[in-house]
Amino acid sequence: AQKVTQAQTEISVVEKEDVTLDCVYETRDTTYYLFWYKQPPSGELVFLIRRNSFDEQNEISGRYSWNFQKSTSSFNFTITASQVVDSAVYFCALKYGNKLVFGAGTILRVKS
Amino acid sequence: KAGVTQTPRYLIKTRGQQVTLSCSPISGHRSVSWYQQTPGQGLQFLFEYFSETQRNKGNFPGRFSGRQFSNSRSEMNVSTLELGDSALYLCASSLLGAGLAGLGYEQYFGPGTRLTVT
Numbered sequence: 001a002q003k004v005t006q007a008q009t010e011i012s013v014v015e016k017e018d019v020t021l022d023c024v025y026e027t028r029d030t031t032y033y034l035f036w037y038k039q040p041p042s043g044e045l046v047f048l049i050r051r052n053s054f055d056e057q058n059e060i061s062g063r064y065s066w067n068f069q070k071s072t073s074s075f076n077f078t079i080t081a082s083q084v085v086d087s088a089v090y091f092c093a094l095k096y097g098n099k100l101v102f103g104a105g106t107i108l109r110v111k112s
Numbered sequence: 113k114a115g116v117t118q119t120p121r122y123l124i125k126t127r128g129q130q131v132t133l134s135c136s137p138i139s140g141h142r143s144v145s146w147y148q149q150t151p152g153q154g155l156q157f158l159f160e161y162f163s164e165t166q167r168n169k170g171n172f173p174g175r176f177s178g179r180q181f182s183n184s185r186s187e188m189n190v191s192t193l194e195l196g197d198s199a200l201y202l203c204a205s206s207l208l209g210a211g212l213a214g215l216g217y218e219q220y221f222g223p224g225t226r227l228t229v230t
Contacts (some may be wrong), residue, residue, distance in 0.1 A: 077148060
């Protein structure tokens with residue numbers, strides 16, 4: 001069965017600190033996609049990044065970067081130089097078929 | 113391009129009533145999925161529609177149903193409401209539906225409808 005685990009319930013950092021959000025997934029599919037979404041207080045889920053199961057190349061996009069490792073089934077997400085506006089709930093999700101399976105989410109609080 | 117819109121944004125209903133929620137996807141998107149978000153269960157997949165056909169269904173009772181129209185707009189209906197149905201209902205649209213061709217397309221979410229059942 002597909003499952004996504006975000007062990008960190010809540011993280012608090014001070015502005016400008018780097019923060020890494022952990023995500024571990026389980027799937028028997030060989031083709032799958034992983035996503036990170038952000039949910040600010042307004043409630044709308046905002047798409048951040050996507051990675052497919054064929055490509056383990058890690059990338060950086062602005063202040064965001066991610067580390068995908070199939071060997072450990074992990075898809076961690078890092079925010080560099082965090083800002084107060086980054087405060088939100090972050091969800092890691094696994095997609096198979098057209099169904100997203102979400103982790104429980106990590107609350108990120110960035111203090112000024 | 114306009115995003116996913118959901119109406120109404122807030123709704124208060126009484127146990128036993130039924131409710132219909134509406135979702136308009138991004139123009140050109142043919143797949144619409146619905147999710148329920150509660151503090152206890154988190155985000156859970158309800159169902160997905162593509163070209164007016166239900167393609168996927170989550171583990172929810174038959175009181176939860178939906179449909180999609182020819183213009184890709186979708187409605188979700190919950191009958192005989194229970195207190196536990198209080199939740200944020202999120203609609204998401206994507207360019208393609210199920211299958212490997214659509215696997216990589218991200219889903220764009222609407223602001224949600226917050227349903228409170230009293």
